Amino acid sequence: MPMEKLKVPPSEDAEVRSRDATISSEPAVLARVFVRRGLGPAERFPVLIYIHGGGFSIGSAFHRGYHEYVSSLAAEARVVAVSVEYRLAPENPIPACYDDAWAATQWALGHAGGNGPDQWLNEHGDFGRVYVAGDSAGANISHSVAVRIGRAGLPAGVRIAGMAMVHPYIGGTDDDKMWLYMCPENGGLDDPRLKPPPEDLGGVGCEKVLVFVAQRDHLRGRGLWYCEELKRSGWGGSVEVVEHEGESHVFHLLKPHCDKALDLKGKLVAFLKGT
Numbered sequence: 001m002p003m004e005k006l007k008v009p010p011s012e013d014a015e016v017r018s019r020d021a022t023i024s025s026e027p028a029v030l031a032r033v034f035v036r037r038g039l040g041p042a043e044r045f046p047v048l049i050y051i052h053g054g055g056f057s058i059g060s061a062f063h064r065g066y067h068e069y070v071s072s073l074a075a076e077a078r079v080v081a082v083s084v085e086y087r088l089a090p091e092n093p094i095p096a097c098y099d100d101a102w103a104a105t106q107w108a109l110g111h112a113g114g115n116g117p118d119q120w121l122n123e124h125g126d127f128g129r130v131y132v133a134g135d136s137a138g139a140n141i142s143h144s145v146a147v148r149i150g151r152a153g154l155p156a157g158v159r160i161a162g163m164a165m166v167h168p169y170i171g172g173t174d175d176d177k178m179w180l181y182m183c184p185e186n187g188g189l190d191d192p193r194l195k196p197p198p199e200d201l202g203g204v205g206c207e208k209v210l211v212f213v214a215q216r217d218h219l220r221g222r223g224l225w226y227c228e229e230l231k232r233s234g235w236g237g238s239v240e241v242v243e244h245e246g247e248s249h250v251f252h253l254l255k256p257h258c259d260k261a262l263d264l265k266g267k268l269v270a271f272l273k274g275t
């Protein structure tokens with residue numbers, strides 16, 4: 001099925017409203033913003049910046065699966081969510097995806113003063129509680145965003161409370177060949193976007209990290225490696241690992257109503273609530 005046919009428009013659901021926002025016209029970077037319905041003018045909730053997976057080359061924030069998943073996080077975790085629609089490789093070679101996610105992050109955080117272009121973020125975003133999250137390639141991009149936050153600093157009043165990485169793609173598998181192909185200007189297998197060095201890990205710009213791995217996922221070992229290296233780097237935050245036995249890569253998206261997918265979402269929701 002053509003990728004465009006998998007996309008759905010923003011919606012006005014019973015619990016959550018969504019709409020699309022233009023981050024940049026050239027290059028074209030978009031986002032879908034989600035907020036709970038029926039909020040009072042003084043109600044503020046954490047801000048979630050979500051980055052979808054898909055091997056850097058497929059997927060979309062507008063695909064039904066991601067639309068429904070992020071919408072459910074907005075409802076259950078009570079967050080204002082910004083789901084990033086970044087450019088895909090190989091048509092747009094890496095680092096376009098990293099640059100787009102960073103542009104979307106800056107756009108979202110630019111609402112902290114209450115005068116950004118999106119009124120939902122202005123009126124209901126609590127920028128003292130910002131989270132970055134993603135799955136698979138999106139988790140890799142989330143790490144890159146967190147490193148750039150650590151280097152660049154934050155606008156006044158902004159705090160990155162945490163980062164959640166679901167089945168993260170971290171270099172060290174045969175998948176690296178495809179990443180190198182999609183990124184013509186690369187640093188080889190030691191490229192820091194593939195294999196984060198200690199100085200990047202030590203500067204991750206958030207307070208806590210939650211990493212999900214799946215027992216039958218070929219990326220499991222790299223997710224565990226990331227956690228151990230993060231601890232060794234001198235980074236001052238806390239890291240937690242959650243493993244689901246008997247499950248494979250992004251099972252929570254492929255069968256979202258199974259018990260273990262609901263457990264994953266429940267733990268992610270609790271993390272976003274700060275509990």
